[in-house]
Amino acid sequence: MRRVRSVWRVLLVWLLLAAGPVWHAAVDAQQPPPRPKPAEDEFVPIDQLPSGEQLPAAPLLIAAYAVAWLAVAGYLFSIWRRLDRVDRDIAEAGRRLPRT
């Protein structure tokens, strides 16, 4: 009798252990399969991206032209200032030179 009871106890433990994976498998089967990420599935046209994912072109374009204009203006200004300084140096040297 004691032997039968111990067999039943082992059988019960085995059933409990086996029930876990079976229950998980059953739950997983009821859930819909996960959606593949767009990059794995197919390419998404850029105009169909959500607005948060899109990069606006206008600020980049404006920044590029601003850089070009500022670089040209800054460089021309620096040449003009350097020319002005050197012309003043020539005038000063001319004043200091004894007249022959």
Add this chain to the structure above:
Amino acid sequence: MQRLFLPLLILVAAMFAYAPLAIANAPFESTMLLVQKIFYFHVPSWFVMFSGAFLCAGASVVYLAKGSKNADHYAVTGAELAVVFGLMGLITGPLWARKAWGVWWEWDVKLTLALVVWLTFVAYLLLRRYGGPGSEKLAAGVGIFGAANIPFVYYSVNWWRTIHPKTTVVPTLGPGMRGTFWFCVLAFMLLMVLIIAARVRLERQRARVDELFLELED
């Protein structure tokens, strides 16, 4: 050149004022749309950079061969043009790349070589500024080697696998884009002529100042 300077300056200013209108009216490129319009300033800025580099190298060869001070003035001018307009290209390029490629910078052959050439001309100017007496000859060598890299920068897109657009883009531009592009190139080239004239005059005046102060010391 002095008589032509003012009319040319007015013409270049008018062209640069009109350029944004011409660019705005140019047709949109089908895949890149608005951001492609950076191209109208980006490519001409590299044209001027390359021209400045070749001017520097050519004048440096003359300076090394004949010791001509005038050639040295042109060499410094060319190097400065290469640095200023190269910087413009190195900034406007990543602004386009951020949208077109999704990254600001890629260590691609074309981009890396362009950066190396630009740094070579920065080194030229630093050498001239801080190199002390005799640095002109060393700088001339740097300028020649800098310009020798230009064909590699230009043709790298055809020779190696890169993500940068190829050299076939300009010859295959659509009719509406072609006119605007060459208008911008002309504006940049005329601006370059003006800058060369002003910058060479500056170098000549500096040489004159040195002569005058030497006379004073004597």
